[in-house]
Amino acid sequence: MAKDYYSILGVAKGATQDELKKAYRKLAHAHHPDKTGGDEAKFKEINEAYGILGDPEKRRQYDQFGQAFSGAGGGPSGQGFGGFDFSNFSNQGFGFGGANMEDLFSDIFTGGGRRARSGHGADIQVDISISFEEMVRGTKRTVRLRKQARCNSCSGSGGAPGASQESCPDCHGKGSVMRNVNTILGTFTQSTACGRCHARGKVFSESCRTCRGDGRTEQEISQEVSIPEGIGNGQALSISGEGAAGEYGAPAGDLYVVVHVEPHPELDRRGDDITSEKKLRFDQFVLGDKVPVKTIDGTVNMKVPAGTQPGETFRIRGKGIPRLGRFGRGDHLVRVDIEIPRHPSEEMKRHIEALRGAERG
Ligand SMILES: [Zn+2]
Ligand SMILES: [Zn+2]
Structure with a gap:
């Protein structure tokens, strides 16, 4: 049977790439083998599922052909996915x-x-x-x-x-023998490896x-x-x-x-750069702030200027991936996104209403 990658990640078939990524990160965090209570087998399974579904092209193929691969002996990791065997994380x-x-x-x-x-x-x-x-x-x-x-x-x-060693009597030490080959075009003489000495030219007593x-x-x-x-x-x-x-x-x-x-729960790779997402509050966008950002080298304080827009990307230089075979490293790109409280407090609502009044003039 082909594995159901959607149920492994606990998402619906129609899930957006963003929802998939969130589900993957949550699960990868929970089951990471370095953690107490981590589960390596589960972690690999999650990575395998996200390796396919996280890539829109592979996901499309999986949606289309996923079940068909089950009978082909290769499972969903067969040649149909045009690349490496994602299930072979062993x-x-x-x-x-x-x-x-x-x-x-x-x-x-x-x-x-x-x-x-x-x-x-x-x-x-x-x-x-x-x-x-x-x-x-x-x-x-x-x-x-x-x-x-x-x-x-x-x-x-x-x-x-x-x-003791002696020169091979069959090939006289040459390692190869001439053989006649009969074809419809006539007989040809062909040189082949000597079967007695296995092309070494010598035999042992x-x-x-x-x-x-x-x-x-x-x-x-x-x-x-x-x-x-x-x-x-x-x-x-x-x-x-x-x-x-x-x-x-x-x-x-x-x-x-x-x-x-293996994919990282929070960091992604794009060429030599590392990318991640950072959630900020509304006031941080409006007023600016210094915010901690997790990089591969540890936490870095990143300046967010006043008036930043959701979706803007900031570059932290030199915190990316070393350039294979060359000097230097890529950068870390941080995309900022807004976090709106799902259940704002009464006090917060009053402040926001006051703000709405101020904006209307
Ligand atoms: Zn020989
Ligand atoms: Zn031996």
Whole structure:
């Protein structure tokens, strides 16, 4: 079944984007795993729901096709959403170069032809999720991978300790053999990797017992990954040679770490800038004030000039997101909105009525 993202966020299907955002923030606050009584599973579910519904385009597709995806094996996070798998927020989920990976990274894998090489180790993709704060400051993660790694007994050579080596009798040390291929256009001679020595040109008198000669074994490997500050949601880091080890000494594949940034309950990202909303009272708009604003670096007092209009945006310089690969940071943009008391006191009403009298002259 496709998940009902609306009921996860507790909103009606016709909810406005603003209502969705409010519902999301309230729930994200309540269930944040860092809080006592927080619930990580619930928090992830909320983030997943808002990841789709919070984006008008993805929401439109979900509304239109959401149920249809349930049968396709991919759930609502399938290819129909044209991007990253929002349901895959699991820390350190990993795969061994599954079918999905090439779809996601087709742009990365095109061109090299590298994967076609015989015996070359598979590329591995790992998904990790980091908080908004970690995205701003940069962070490190240790990912644990079960993968084919170089055999420790033979250091990847495939030969038993003390075994002698000789030139491969089949290919005479070249590592490749010529083979005749019959086609309708005639017979061609083609060079292929030698099957006996697996393209190494050498054979051992005795194979390594641990790996049975292919030079690799399944191992659990911890890999530290540095995540640069300012990384984009869904961006992949590639770590060359840290994928699966190649067979018979062939080069290893690469490791791709896809970084998912969890939404922040109050702060949003727009390019290198951070945006947030601040509610002000009527008198603060009219008379001006200094108001505390929560930024990623802590609380900052922001000056609101007299005569400010609801919806105006103020810029706090240098409190945004570090520019990935460049110097400097973006800004923090604060949009001010008015807060009208739903149940004004009698005294407040008297003051406002007096004000109405004054404005009428
Ligand atoms: Zn050979
Ligand atoms: Zn071995």
